[in-house]
Amino acid sequence: MKIWKYSTKDSIMFIFSLLNIIISIMMASFWHDFSISNWLFNIVILSFLATYNIIVISHFFSHTPWFISPTMNSFVSMLNSINIGQSIQAYQFTHVRNHHKYHNDNGNPIKDSSSTFLGGKEGKHNTLLNYAILGGLNTLYKMIPHMLWAVFLWGKPFSQYDHGFEKLISKIEVNKNKELIQLRLDRLAMFVGLVFFFILSWQWALLCYLPSLLVTFILVNVQNYYEHYGANPENQFSNSVSYYGKLYNLLTFNDGYHQEHHISGNTHWSLLPKLRERYASKFKEQERIVSPVPAIVGFLHNKRKMLHKDQEIKIRTPK
Numbered sequence: 001m002k003i004w005k006y007s008t009k010d011s012i013m014f015i016f017s018l019l020n021i022i023i024s025i026m027m028a029s030f031w032h033d034f035s036i037s038n039w040l041f042n043i044v045i046l047s048f049l050a051t052y053n054i055i056v057i058s059h060f061f062s063h064t065p066w067f068i069s070p071t072m073n074s075f076v077s078m079l080n081s082i083n084i085g086q087s088i089q090a091y092q093f094t095h096v097r098n099h100h101k102y103h104n105d106n107g108n109p110i111k112d113s114s115s116t117f118l119g120g121k122e123g124k125h126n127t128l129l130n131y132a133i134l135g136g137l138n139t140l141y142k143m144i145p146h147m148l149w150a151v152f153l154w155g156k157p158f159s160q161y162d163h164g165f166e167k168l169i170s171k172i173e174v175n176k177n178k179e180l181i182q183l184r185l186d187r188l189a190m191f192v193g194l195v196f197f198f199i200l201s202w203q204w205a206l207l208c209y210l211p212s213l214l215v216t217f218i219l220v221n222v223q224n225y226y227e228h229y230g231a232n233p234e235n236q237f238s239n240s241v242s243y244y245g246k247l248y249n250l251l252t253f254n255d256g257y258h259q260e261h262h263i264s265g266n267t268h269w270s271l272l273p274k275l276r277e278r279y280a281s282k283f284k285e286q287e288r289i290v291s292p293v294p295a296i297v298g299f300l301h302n303k304r305k306m307l308h309k310d311q312e313i314k315i316r317t318p319k
Contacts, residue, residue, distance in 0.1 A: 003067055006268045010066040013057045013253065017076060020049050020083045024209070028197050031204035039207060046212035051219045054084050054091075055296070056252045060269045062092040078185055082193035085143055085213040087186035089179060093168040100265045103239045104228040106308060116228050123308075128299070131225050136217035140210070143190070150187030219296065226298020227258045230289055232307040236263060237279065238288035241295065244276075248294050256294060259283075 004010055027042055058080045065073040077088040094113055102112035110118055119126035170176045197205040232238045243249075243256035257272035260279070267275055276283075287307060293300045 003069065003072070005066060005068050006064055007270055009270055013060070014066060014076065016057055017053070017080050017083065020053055021079060023049060024083070024197070025200070027208070028200040028204045031201045031208070034203065034207070042204070042208040043212050043215065046208060047215040047219065050084050050213060050216040051223075051296075052252075053080060054086075054216065054220045055223055056255050058084055058088055058091060059095070059255070060253060062088060062096055063265050064268050074182060074185065077182060078189035081186035081189050084216070085190065086139070087146065087183055087190070089182040089186050090146075090165070093165055093179075096265060097168045100262065103233055103236070103262055104231070105233045114224060115233075116225050117233075125225075125229055125308075128222065128225055132218045132221040135221045136214055139217040140214045143213075147187050147191040147194070150184045151191050222298070223295045226291070226295040226301070229298060230304045230306045230308065232288075234308075235286060235288075237282050238286055238307060241289045241291050241298070242276075243291045243294050245294065258295070259288065 024046065027045065031038075031042070061076060061080070066076065067073050081087050099112055099114050102110075102115070104115050104117070105112045106115065106117040106123060112118075116125045116131060117123070119130055125131075169179055194205065194209075197209050227241050228239070229241065231241055237259070240259040240262040242259040245256060249256045253269045254272040255269075257276060260272045260275040261267070263279060264275060287305070289304060289307060291298060291301050291304070298304075
């Protein structure tokens with residue numbers, strides 16, 4: 001019987017998801033006395049797992065769910081909501097239906113809720129520190145009302161606690177109900193997971209799990225920042241930044257093919273290299289940014305061109 005919707009290769013990411021929660025439980029179970037070295041070890045491991053999960057596993061799952069069975073996809077959504085401290089269904093709303101619709105736009109007003117131009121001055125990108133750190137703190141802070149809404153406030157309109165989601169949720173009533181249920185299930189799972197971690201070791205949950213989520217949210221914001229920093233949001237073939245290193249893309253399921261991913265978000269990760277070949281002539285027709293380093297360390301690409309500035313000059317310069 002066929003269980004995988006796109007490819008059996010997705011089983012690797014499913015296994016990684018299970019290992020993520022197992023490792024977290026083991027680390028909480030074996031946490032005893034505090035020491036700086038032990039604390040740092042936990043923070044590093046947990047942050048790495050959750051960052052990889054968001055950037056690679058949950059990211060691709062939100063675009064192309066792995067299973068044919070809706071029940072299995074629902075289970076994965078709840079599982080990884082615990083792993084990353086965010087609802088996968090909510091991530092699907094903001095990332096797939098918003099970010100991939102407006103592609104880090106710089107309009108007036110800006111429509112992409114994760115645009116690197118939000119908070120920027122004079123049409124420039126926001127600063128990395130503001131975008132990454134303040135954004136990470138905001139995401140961690142919102143965990144609390146989101147979980148409380150799912151546990152105690154089912155009768156209250158969810159739009160009070162997720163401003164803007166009412167525009168992203170399906171307009172088809174049957175699908176809307178399914179999405180709302182999954183949103184609540186994800187956040188119930190987050191709540192149960194957090195309570196379980198506190199039962200295993202409240203010190204570990206307070207000193208390791210929650211701080212590692214903050215580190216994760218900051219790192220993920222760094223990733224998104226350099227996936228679009230300098231790119232031209234007005235051009236569908238140069239609105240993102242790709243990195244084609246073979247080892248990185250092998251280990252991250254072709255995460256580096258970000259421009260290709262923005263051209264066709266519903267294309268399975270295994271087909272992104274072929275998508276690059278398909279649009280090779282289009283890529284040659286305009287200037288685009290190809291980074292020499294992965295986006296997570298995009299700050300090392302210090303001579304990156306600012307294509308969005310060139311676009312502004314062309315718009316303002318009379319013919």
